[in-house]
Amino acid sequence: MRGLMQDVPLTIDTIFRHAEQHHGDVAIVTDGPAGRTRSTYAEWAQRTRRLGGVFDTLGISADGRIGTFGWNSQRHLELYFAGPCSGRVVHTLNIRLFPEQLTYIANHAEDEVVFVDRTVLPLLWPLIDTMTTIRHVVVMDDGGDNEVPDDPRVLDYETLLADAAPVDFHVTDEGSAAYMCYTSGTTGNPKGVVYSHRSTYLHTMGVISPNAFGLGVRDAAMPVVPMFHANAWGIAHAGPAAGAAMVMPGSMMQPKALADLIVEEGVTFTAGVPTIWQGVLPHLAGRPHKLREIGCGGSAVPKALSEAYREQVGLPILQAWGMTETHPVASSGVLSRAFDDADDATKAAQRARAGIPFLGVEARIVDADTLEEQPWDDKATGELQVRGPWCAAAYYNPDAGVELLTSDGWMKTGDVAAMAPDGNIRIADRTKDLIKSGGEWISSVDLENAIMSHPAVKEAAVVGIPHPKWDERPLACVVLKPGETATEQDILDHLAPLVAKWWMPDAVEFIDEVPKTSVGKFSKKDLRTRFAEYSRD
Amino acid sequence: MRGLMQDVPLTIDTIFRHAEQHHGDVAIVTDGPAGRTRSTYAEWAQRTRRLGGVFDTLGISADGRIGTFGWNSQRHLELYFAGPCSGRVVHTLNIRLFPEQLTYIANHAEDEVVFVDRTVLPLLWPLIDTMTTIRHVVVMDDGGDNEVPDDPRVLDYETLLADAAPVDFHVTDEGSAAYMCYTSGTTGNPKGVVYSHRSTYLHTMGVISPNAFGLGVRDAAMPVVPMFHANAWGIAHAGPAAGAAMVMPGSMMQPKALADLIVEEGVTFTAGVPTIWQGVLPHLAGRPHKLREIGCGGSAVPKALSEAYREQVGLPILQAWGMTETHPVASSGVLSRAFDDADDATKAAQRARAGIPFLGVEARIVDADTLEEQPWDDKATGELQVRGPWCAAAYYNPDAGVELLTSDGWMKTGDVAAMAPDGNIRIADRTKDLIKSGGEWISSVDLENAIMSHPAVKEAAVVGIPHPKWDERPLACVVLKPGETATEQDILDHLAPLVAKWWMPDAVEFIDEVPKTSVGKFSKKDLRTRFAEYSRD
Ligand SMILES: Nc1ncnc2c1ncn2[C@@H]1O[C@H](COP(=O)(O)OP(=O)(O)OP(=O)(O)O)[C@@H](O)[C@H]1O
Ligand SMILES: Nc1ncnc2c1ncn2[C@@H]1O[C@H](COP(=O)(O)OP(=O)(O)OP(=O)(O)O)[C@@H](O)[C@H]1O
């Protein structure tokens, strides 16, 4: 028997019209070098419709890729909607990628145009001739005095908009592409993920729900997490969908500027990676604010950070887990009523976990080779695998041999996790970073955390190095704090009471700096290359 | 270009597994004549899987209709999920319908079995031989001492469950039918609406969101609105989906019992029709509670009621609008940040409206004949029409001539409304109840409200009666409070300063009672029949 409901597709133009029709008076604030710009969803909607006209003027193909290279701003939000609502595909270029990665992804996605903030134009312009499919460079003047090249390819956003006619939006196929996002490139080349209208719509509803970010007409949402990577964790869609005011930091990403925005604009919800909140803490501590939730993820959220916020700002941090391939938010750690009477330490420990998969994401942990499911006893670990309408099915034109799904249709995350009996996830490590010693696994992340609790240590990264008998053994690469000293033996003595004997690193190497990826994650593949031939001399 | 996301259907078994896997410890409490029963989603899930087995035992067809005839209870929640998750279609029979309507809908839906609460068995059993497709009557013993007939068709729920094997749930087609709900029959025969898995899933996510009921793991939700009509406004799905505890009143629908449940079970969210909250108010006023939201709809929510709750219970009532054909919730009136500084009167006036359509529902007001769109100026009225993935496309085997959609694909609600510039809906009347006088419309609802503000009036219903010159003219049917007196002239004098002159009723008839539909709405079609030949004598 068939349902007799309307066959209305889940498309992004529905979200657009919802904001346009019902939240026209709600504010969009964008910060910038020249101060804050104030607008409303009504103005934004009008401009977005005209931006659709600009794409026609520029001759962008019916499903052409539109590159963006900019900060979180109203204009970026115009692009986010005008693109998919007019049938095009928005490809957000991560401004922090290495030049060769930028060229790689722009060509791989076949971007026809790139919209670039003036403040970051110098990062892009030198590469423009290597980006072979880009025909137009549209500059969005977000302040500053970077020179705009005198080149026929270069156009001005506001001029184009002023000349364009507004267009109607009507997407009919919810399975069509809406966005391309590339992964961070931590473990190899960035991989292209193609979000559909349907997946974006459903992820938006997931992100809005109270077990995630809980956004509604009472909120002012500030995405610190960039729109140029993993779609600002869905907040750029959730805001318009929920009728929440949007507070956009633009290029003003300094910790003090962010804290000022939170306080002065009455921000109720914000989200970003741990290092951001580390920096903002001293600027926010003790000030009056309206925050009700601070979302955080992208890498493990240190318990100490969340507790420092609870003590100094008045609310702990909400941890979420996800990846570009999951749109990106897939789980979060909102504490249930069961914790109402728990003590602070218990709550803090719970908040240090990656949380429970959202409705719409099913998760399992398995032996990566046999796909045998592992028990949810918080001890057994396995590769975390997910399934659901906002999880990716495949990469866009992947490198040979890259397979995203298992033979039984689950998505491989490349993360290793344990799950509590209620399915609350504890991320242990990345598959590629685990160290295989004598047939058993050692978590590099656990070793790093233990080493970083030594007072003289600034950073530590642990990688597996080849070993004739044990296959691999851990090597600790340690950066000391300026002015501090410590010997290998000091580090090992510190570690001994904290980890199992067979986990103890074979050696400690003192290095100047842990190599980082473009987005600031530890680049262990670089360390592994550097120490591939390691032998104690 | 296609999106590259997983093709995972939006089905109700996903919600089921989410609750089973991640919220197993969360409580389900059911009240009853013999006291409260306590359970958890884990137990519920196990029993629900076994209930799937029972359907096989009973030989229910692959997409057979499963009738239910019962209160809000854990067992009803088992039926709600075991049905669609095993491919069947749950048909909730409204226990308050008139006998002939019950027979009509059970036969119209072709129910193969009916699950009935023992406390309401006497309402159903006398009709059972008129329900020609029902082969089994499964009695759920919810207390009381109603005799259970000794008849081969009659089976016991718990016995069947104990003997059944749990089944796996895997629905693959999101467009397949999940539920059948019939309308209240206010304006004619009840009409059958068939919800799909997809529409149920999306409505659930809509209802969870903060602009609606905002349900999450911090909540205990009590649906007072019955599961036997319009799917308990989605709360029976939202609870498991959100990991909210469920508090089920069972047959204990007396105002005092409801107030006790709210207080003693720490209910944070509840919802029901205005008459329910009218009754509960004195029993709740002044008591400590954890309520954060009281949802209300189904008919207009009097401003005075909401204000009385604000003053005596500490929170106003949240109005929602919808109909069986919209699953049923389509709009709600959560006040945005823009009202933060408004005074109480402004807020109360805003809360008296039907609110803003949810993301997922698009609304318009049109001239019902020409489909010409009316402006959103809060003055112009027109038929309210809606569109979206959880709005119905057609009735199930409708009577000849009943058309749900307009020629351009919007759903006719049969309600007349004005819309404010932000699309906030003000319901004026039902199309069928409007009075057409000299080519202009008179709102029966507005006249009734004005008459009911007379201190001697208990109830008033206004209907149009044929008029040779003006086409129709209003007739006021008035019920006086016991012991009170008033003349026609008294009523007209009271009315004169409140409404336009040409709205003044031609006559006032004093009647003993306003005829009601099965579910307690004014039955104006009965009044129109009674006064069809009306002439002043
Ligand atoms: N709460 C969290 N705790 C621990 N790790 C997290 C958390 N959230 C995200 N991560 C890590 O971030 C990864 C997702 O990052 P992203 O999609 O930006 O690219 P990447 O995996 O770093 O790069 P690439 O896939 O190109 O190697 C996850 O797979 C996980 O390893
Ligand atoms: N907040 C509200 N304010 C005013 N009226 C409301 C509100 N919510 C619901 N209603 C009324 O209830 C109707 C939906 O009721 P329901 O689907 O239960 O059946 P019905 O319309 O009464 O019966 P039938 O369609 O069989 O004549 C709406 O069309 C509207 O007239």
Ligand SMILES: [Mg+2]
């Ligand atoms: Mg990755």
Ligand SMILES: [Mg+2]
């Ligand atoms: Mg109706």
